[in-house]
Amino acid sequence: MITEAVPSVKPVGTLPPVTFLLPFVPGSMRILVLALLLAAAPAAAQVSAPPAAPAVLPKNSVPAFGTMWTFDAPPLEYWQARYGFTPPEGWLDHVRLASVRIPGCSASLVSANGLVMTNHHCARSCITAASPPDTNYQRSGFVARSPSDEKKCPTIYADQLRSIEDVTPRVHQGITARSSAARVAQRDSIIAQIQGECPGGGHEVCQVVSFYQGGRYSLYRYHRYPDVRLVMAPEEAAAFFGGDPDNFTYPRFDLDLTLLRIYENGVPLRPAEYLRWSKAGAAEGDLVFVVGNPGSTGRLLTYAQLEYLRDVEYPGLIASLGRTVSVLKEYIGTDEARSRQLENQLFLAQNSFKAITGYQSGLLDSTIMAQKRAFERDFRARIARDPKLRARYGDAWEAIARARTEQRSVARQARWYGFGGSQLLAFAGLLTRLPEEAARPDSLRLPAYRGPGLEALRKQLAADVPVDKELEKLTLAASLTAAAKELPAGDPFMAALLAGRSPEVAAEALIEGTRLDDAAFRRTLMEGGSDAVRAADDPLLTVARKIAPLSRPIAVRSMRLETIVSANAERIGEAIFAAYGTALPPDATFTLRISDGVVRGYPYNGTVAPYKTSFYGMYARSAEFDDQRPWQLPERWKAARERLDLTTPFDLVTTNDIIGGNSGSPMIDRQGAVVGLIFDGNIEQLPNRFVFTDAVARSVAVHSRAIPTALRQVYGAAWLADELEGKPAASN
């Protein structure tokens, strides 16, 4: 599934909180995840002028930098040359306004009454929250009988992109300092100022978005709809048929759909723009567009950055996610209550594990790496030939390479010297560090403790969240076991944590003995400051006091090196943007893009994959696994078998350019009508993170014919099918 690994990506300039979404990833890893997501958000900005006249990109071939076009720079000539398509007047505004962004995902308005279509896996938190105590809508599905039945989604809001404004000159001109830290402060300040100038009024949300690694800045204005309600969600067994094994693959048989509805002033929204439904759907060879919010790509990364990801960051991340998955699966076992509590967490961890393993396969592919190296060599040669360009950008690649080399030398410590592996240990780390960091000038603090970050951390500490100590013991033991294998004998970090014990014994003692699961206790300590924390006789705090001074110098050094990398990445982004302009789409930024593509099967498994699957296929795959989970058919589908035309198209594949964050994106045809609902990419698409290809990489969508058919024949929700298809509402 191509949701964002961390569902909420913050606009550039504000620091993401240390998220609780990957609680078993060691501290430094958690930051890594965010660093990956925020690759487009440099820590420092540099001001300089364009280096050269825009280069010409081929207009009629597959662009290696992909097709995630921004709405302020649609590639009209390229579309005309390649497909003979020029969007009619108003078409682009119409599809932009019919699209909405929800936390971590994409979505679209699909009826005159504010119906919103997204993926089942994008609304998991809502579906769980809406479930009554005795029912689990994840398992049973939910179908409102009428609008009055619709359930509020406390965690979901919808942002509609109203306008885009280029603010690059203003941001670049406002950055005048020389030191990286001061430049960051200046940049953040200008961005805050620009964002603050938004008229607002409660429903206006403004974000300054950085493109081309800081080569360009745009102000994105959204209208936020905070009242979003659950209308219909299939059973997880139908939405996520095939589960983790089939995730990121095709052929696929998933109804990964949730229908939501936007309310305004307590009544369904009557949107000015919404997408019409294509009853016929798309056929092989058709041009289709995907409109959504791809989270992040790494197509502008330098070769040294890719090598570092491949050799250091991804292996650590994959190992960490693998531990999380196996601990969660073991802990859940067959326990229904634990399953309900942890299923979303397990889904996220498995999804990230498979996605990052796929990204890594791209970095391990010598053809892809050779292509990246060739592009970089050519581009650097071009810079080197012009004395002015050489002076301005020539050393950026080497600077990054040197920083990455130094980072390799401290990678093991950077990975482990922190408060990872346990939520309670993370609390201990925060309590220990907060007074110390708060006492420093803002710019000298560790990044998470700067500006509004400090207050966010305080809120996290104070919040009354339940902690499962049994699970904590398992995750901490797993983390310590892994650390013990990587760190040398006698390592001071391990000594502090283990104190001669085995990982299991140490984890048991530390978690059992701590009182940090009590939020009141944490609040007391936080209010008491350094003295209270020092005085508390708590085993985790004792350990945290030993770790903190080991960890801080490594964190500071890593931070310094990251600043070098991002400052030079910004220079490279500027050079690339200046060379190619908008003919080369910027890396993904979890903002609205439109990608062109074609419906097309592909060579697979020694044969060919069809461009579409069928309902037959779902019954087939279920029968072939003896109706066992995750291929067990929901009862509704078993009962509907005779009513269904099993040849109905179910899912389909296209060459559109998508990545995590695009989940829930509408797929539309030339007329702007919905022909599909994006929910995944095939396994071959994952390396597209670094180089776009369309030979075998495919986006996977629910076919537009499957949705009303299932609503009518399986879910008894003809009123919703009618609403989607624009038929007059008879009974609601």
Next chain:
Amino acid sequence: MITEAVPSVKPVGTLPPVTFLLPFVPGSMRILVLALLLAAAPAAAQVSAPPAAPAVLPKNSVPAFGTMWTFDAPPLEYWQARYGFTPPEGWLDHVRLASVRIPGCSASLVSANGLVMTNHHCARSCITAASPPDTNYQRSGFVARSPSDEKKCPTIYADQLRSIEDVTPRVHQGITARSSAARVAQRDSIIAQIQGECPGGGHEVCQVVSFYQGGRYSLYRYHRYPDVRLVMAPEEAAAFFGGDPDNFTYPRFDLDLTLLRIYENGVPLRPAEYLRWSKAGAAEGDLVFVVGNPGSTGRLLTYAQLEYLRDVEYPGLIASLGRTVSVLKEYIGTDEARSRQLENQLFLAQNSFKAITGYQSGLLDSTIMAQKRAFERDFRARIARDPKLRARYGDAWEAIARARTEQRSVARQARWYGFGGSQLLAFAGLLTRLPEEAARPDSLRLPAYRGPGLEALRKQLAADVPVDKELEKLTLAASLTAAAKELPAGDPFMAALLAGRSPEVAAEALIEGTRLDDAAFRRTLMEGGSDAVRAADDPLLTVARKIAPLSRPIAVRSMRLETIVSANAERIGEAIFAAYGTALPPDATFTLRISDGVVRGYPYNGTVAPYKTSFYGMYARSAEFDDQRPWQLPERWKAARERLDLTTPFDLVTTNDIIGGNSGSPMIDRQGAVVGLIFDGNIEQLPNRFVFTDAVARSVAVHSRAIPTALRQVYGAAWLADELEGKPAASN
């Protein structure tokens, strides 16, 4: 499909005729195909004693040399250790006698009335021959309503293996000469003598089979049943559902079945031994055996031999088969008559193309090659440590490597300097060479012209076979075009053929102008000898006269180098057999083997493939390709849809060790009951030709439940289902 690329493999010691089955492969390539098939048939034999005590192979792990066990050396300890299975008294004799070999394929007796089960694709020639003029049973299928309806198969006979006798000492002791050629003559003479001692009587067929590249010889005695009749064959669209794209892949939905019946004295055979039917079939994890005749493997080949295959032989063969496929497809187009005439040829060419492309993928896999290199290095080191072994075998690997290096230097000429690309050009070559070769002493002739080969060639020339001149022009032009790209400018071979014309113009002129399509003309020339051939004013003969003297020295040199390779391969085979004994099964020889394996799904396409497919899946894949060929459902299957339980298992996969020639093999359980019918391997299995692995390589079989279900519900042939299941025959 895992039929043999060349259906009839001759026993060692007799030379295969230059086959007409791959008419568009250049001459030297044709011989290559046979050379590959006959890798186990060395041209020279060497006599020497075992080098060392047998080494111990692990009893409980996957053997890299596979599990194609001979019936005189079943690995009883290994089976007991790995599966806790020891065949009961008589079990092995029973399954051996219930198995039969048919041309190019395997088969088994499956009823008390002589019913024989094999694959549809093993009986194509019979199905075509049995079709009345106005019907094509390939398309329509054929179902006898009763035994009286059954149709004679003129091209099929069934050989039942009655006994195996080790004749190694006799063969080795009979070879005393020093020169390779003389040794070959001695060996052939001893083999002919041993085979001649068979009591015979018309139905006894004896073959001396060479194992371990000549390290061991066995006398295989068969009873031949010449009267085999067609009982039931599905439509090709059901038997070969998915066609060439799905060939060699899984998941699969094929009823690749033909039922034949052996008759004796005009009535159905009542065999003493036949296989019972398993109604339940096999489930995941079950131990199963495949009993059949694998054609050839290359697991004992040296690293230099593999490199030569990879760099020289396979690329040429793949290119040649690719040309054949595209010429045939273009020529057939939508012409129904041409399709009927050439469909078997197209099938064979496509099948070989895909198979050899898959073998080549193994040779291009660095992991597999590293494994081969490591085994060879270790084994050579072991030989080198013992002075006696070193003296006897130490230089064999280098001798092969040197010969292969020299062969590379003449590979292009060896590939093209012949009479390939056209059947008529091949006739011209034969007519030109025959008088010349016949005049030489036997041992100095080109191999194809030696001994009984001469007479076989004369018969080919004299036979009244129809030749399609339009197709001949296309194939010759394609061949000349390819040759012109590979051979240097001014090459004398090209000059002789093209004489300054384009390949198309030359082919048109040569084929249009020749009279060699007239068998009477050929016979006249043949009888007239050299003078008549020289006097004939035929453009192809004129060309052949120019090519022959260019070709012969290259052919002689190639032959000499092949003799060096096979003589040294035999020494290596001896050393390996002496070291490992029968604990290491010999390379495949198109003789009866029994392979153990387990029913098991596997990781595939980013997810997992189920161990079985279902009837649902066939309807699914058809719907997903809009019921277009080769996924078009036969009418019978469309009509039967409502009657069928679509969850019925269709095909299944196992870890058994099979290769071309195993097509039609029965798959049996511990009780010896039929649980499947082997018809293919997945694409991942093709590299097993060189190293056996079972991580993702799988054998594909029709599930035993699919066959009676389809017979009853789809084909209205309950009487056959009853016969298979051993039910009392009610109405026949």
